Amino acid sequence: MSYTKTLLVLLACFASLNLLFSQSDFEGLGETSFAINTDINNNYKVNFAIRSRYYLYQEDNFSFENRQLDFVHFSTLNLDYNHSVSFGIQYRIRESIDGGSNELRLTQQFNYTKKNEALRFGHRIRFEQRILENLTILRSRYRFALDFPLNGEKLDIGEAYFVGSMEALLSNSKHEKPELDHRTTTQLGWLVSEKIKLQFGVEYRFEAFNLNTEQKLFLLTSAILKI
Amino acid sequence: MFISQFVFSQTKNEKEERITKSEFPDAAIAVVNNLPENCKRLKFYKETDGNKQSFEVKFKHKRKRYSLEFSKDGVIEDLEVLTKFKTINEEKKSKIEGYFKSSFNKYKLIKVQKQFVYNEELGALTFVNDVLDNTSTEAPNFEIIAEVKTNKKRDIREFTFDESGIFVNFRILKPTSFEHVLY
Incomplete structure (x- = not known):
């Protein structure tokens, strides 16, 4: 697929974004992350990431405001070539940025992928314990993802790829009603060199849609370094 | 140092890409044009590995997936199912x-x-048709x-x-x- 086509897809995303701006229960945010992946050995790999989230649009106004900063670590054990188990720990700094609660998050994850020629399907189940200052939230999530290179069946250096996913989330905590969320994500990535991947995309979230739906659009940018 | 650079340039030269039928070698196009009509979903690929180039057409025939490989000059190398x-x-x-x-x-x-x-003795058509017909x-x-x-x-x-x-x-x-x- 040509780069002009890729560009058109991105433009279409931004065009639809403009339409959504008329809603008042709507917020637009951006998330930028930088991640480092390392293979310790065949079976074990580690990931470190820094992620920043910021408001771009809230209360019917465009404005830039930092929201939080995440420090993330994941350890992944490959059970075989397409099954893996991961454990994650994340610290979120929010209090000194926008006044929200800081958070310690523990994650347990199971991932399964299935490849069919160029298409690859991924099923991911996560359990999270979000430990906030006055509250602990237990969250279960399931994500279905699909990815493929934009040219041929194999991703070569210099080529672009597409990643799309849908995720359902259920949050439980002691004093609040269970909350259901849904997220749809599309991203375009580019394998710049053997070690560097760049990704851009959008994520649309329906948060607490069983209670009082809030809609959020995220603009995602990330750089992934493999060493 | 030299070795590491060599390895790097090798990975860089390895590429598989989807192409159109017209970019296939002429001899290979002739074979493709003579495939039975019920060969469906033809997809054309070019593979480059260093200086070596090869071509591949993938298709479905009677619910089976085939891949026919050609050399740079359009001579059949093998047919895989x-x-x-x-x-x-x-x-x-x-x-x-x-x-x-x-x-x-x-x-x-x-x-x-x-x-x-x-098998060159058979010629391209007979070779491919024999495999497709299971004979x-x-x-x-x-x-x-x-x-x-x-x-x-x-x-x-x-x-x-x-x-x-x-x-x-x-x-x-x-x-x-x-x-x-x-x-």
Whole structure:
């Protein structure tokens, strides 16, 4: 697929974004992350990431405001070539940025992928314990993802790829009603060199849609370094 | 230093890309044009590995997946058909299984293909049609991609077994650079 086509897809995303701006229960945010992946050995790999989230649009106004900063670590054990188990720990700094609660998050994850020629399907189940200052939230999530290179069946250096996913989330905590969320994500990535991947995309979230739906659009940018 | 640069430039030169039929070598286009009409979903690929170039057309015929490989000059190299391991002839199957069991602590088959190597005497048309009609007199090799575990090390290899199921060789496949975006 040509780069002009890729560009058109991105433009279409931004065009639809403009339409959504008329809603008042709507917020637009951006998330930028930088991640480092390392293979310790065949079976074990580690990931470190820094992620920043910021408001771009809230209360019917465009404005830039930092929201939080995440420090993330994941350890992944490959059970075989397409099954893996991961454990994650994340610290979120929010209090000194926008006044929200800081958070310690523990994650347990199971991932399964299935490849069919160029298409690859991924099923991911996560359990999270979000430990906030006055509250602990237990969250279960399931994500279905699909990815493929934009040219041929194999991703070569210099080529672009597409990643799309849908995720359902259920949050439980002691004093609040269970909350259901849904997220749809599309991203375009580019394998710049053997070690560097760049990704851009959008994520649309329906948060607490069983209670009082809030809609959020995220603009995602990330750089992934493999060493 | 020199070695590392060499390795790097090698990876850079390896490329598989989807192309159009018109970009195929002329001799290969002629073969493709003569494929039976019920060959569906034709897709054309070009592979570059250093200075070596090859071409491949993938298609479906009677619900089976084929891949026909050509050299740079458009001469057929082989025709591969995707199969299920359990459908292989018992005797050959047990030989192949025996090889895996005795050579590795653990193994898992990922992809199994029957490989018909091109026989020039037959000519392109007869060769392809015989395989598609299941009337080929040549017994195929078996090309098997499997994940194998030896001691603590695990890798994905492509094995070749001859027409009677005897191990011929293997090559280690590079773990794909296309990793799932887990985080």
